[in-house]
Amino acid sequence: MSVNIKFFGNLTEVTGLDQITMDHASPVFGSDILKEKLKNIYPALGACKFTVAVNQIVTSGNQDIHDGDEVALLPPYAGG
Numbered sequence: 853m854s855v856n857i858k859f860f861g862n863l864t865e866v867t868g869l870d871q872i873t874m875d876h877a878s879p880v881f882g883s884d885i886l887k888e889k890l891k892n893i894y895p896a897l898g899a900c901k902f903t904v905a906v907n908q909i910v911t912s913g914n915q916d917i918h919d920g921d922e923v924a925l926l927p928p929y930a931g932g
Contacts, residue, residue, distance in 0.1 A: 853878065853919040857890070861927035866896045882914040886923065902927050 858871045874889070883904045891898045904911050905924040917923060 853881075855886070855917055855919070856922050857886075858922065858924045860924060861929070863897070863900060863902060863925050863927055866900055867894045880916050880918055883911055883917055883923070884914045886917060890925075900927065 853876045855874050855876065856871060857874055859867050859869060864870050874886075883906065887897075887904065903926045904915065905926060906915050906917060906921055908922070908924070910926070
């Protein structure tokens with residue numbers, strides 16, 4: 853299973869990347885698992901607040917992620 857992950861805002865500075873492709877052994881896993889895996893790879897993410905969007909839909913809580921999904925990590929933002 854392969855998932856494309858995009859980083860936005862200060863998260864690109866924390867990771868040093870604007871996107872990565874992550875492989876996972878199981879066909880479906882949750883966004884909570886993904887966040888923990890990313891925090892293990894990029895420990896500085898543990899100090900960051902961010903929202904997860906799957907296929908351009910902002911999630912609340914744990915969201916299933918499937919092969920080929922696009923995941924975006926979005927820092928807090930303010931309108932204006």
